[in-house]
Amino acid sequence: MRNQHGQGGGELEPALDGRSARELIPDVLTDGLSVVFCGSALGDVSWERRAYYANPGNRFWQTLAEVGLTPRRLVAEEYPQLVDWGIGLTDLVKTDHGQDVHIFDGHVDLDEARRLLRAKVLRWQPRVLAFTSRTVAAQFLGWRAVLGRQPDCVGRTVVWVLPSTSGLARRFFDIGPWQDLARFVRDTTGGVS
Structure with a gap:
């Protein structure tokens, strides 16, 4: 598969038709993904580097490798390159950056953010939508979710916190x-592609 930056194999469609020009960095979304990780919004370091989970103190990339979702850190x-392993990325809030306390202080239209994320999930239908914190999960789901697989789905997509x-x-x-989550992905999709 080829991502939106022209790397990899086949072609990727745009993440969402009519994507807002205000989005800070593009989603990594295409057909056939095993899991899409969804954060709150870019942190300040990620915004500066124009890359997801870029703060050196963040364990995201290390964790993906440790649980076997990627072959290396x-x-x-x-x-x-995550699409090469069947993994996608997005954020609930695509038009602002900073810590959650700033993102969720009332200045962002969260109803619109929820609507857009739901539309993306329904369009691309990954096997799993995995929220990378309980905070972002609560903002999307409307309740304080427990960790792990959730009882509800978005379309056919399983939700994980x-x-x-x-x-x-x-x-x-x-x-x-x-x-x-990594075990679930391997068991239900035959492994990350």
Whole structure:
């Protein structure tokens, strides 16, 4: 598969027809993905580097490798290559950056953000939509979800909630739910493509 930056094999369609010109960096979305990880919004370091999960204190890339979703630890700027392993990326809020306390302080139209994310999931139908923190999951779902697989789906897409890999949440990090997700992906899709 080829991502939106022209890397990889086949062609990718735009992440969402009519995507807002205000989106800070493009989604990594295409047909046939095993899992799409969804964060709150880009952090400030990610915004500066124009790459998802780019803060050196964030364990996202390390965790993907540790649980076997990627064959090695990628650097943040390699994010477009995730499609090679059946993995996509997006954020609930695509038009702002910073810490969650800033993102969810009332200045962002969260109803519109929820609508757009739901439309993306229904369009691309990944096997799993995995929220990378309970905070972003609560903003989308409307309730404080427990970690792990959720009882509801978005279309045919299973919803999963993971502990945050952010350095700010390091003392609460637990790799167990990430391992459960990786096992689920392997068991239901024959492994990450």
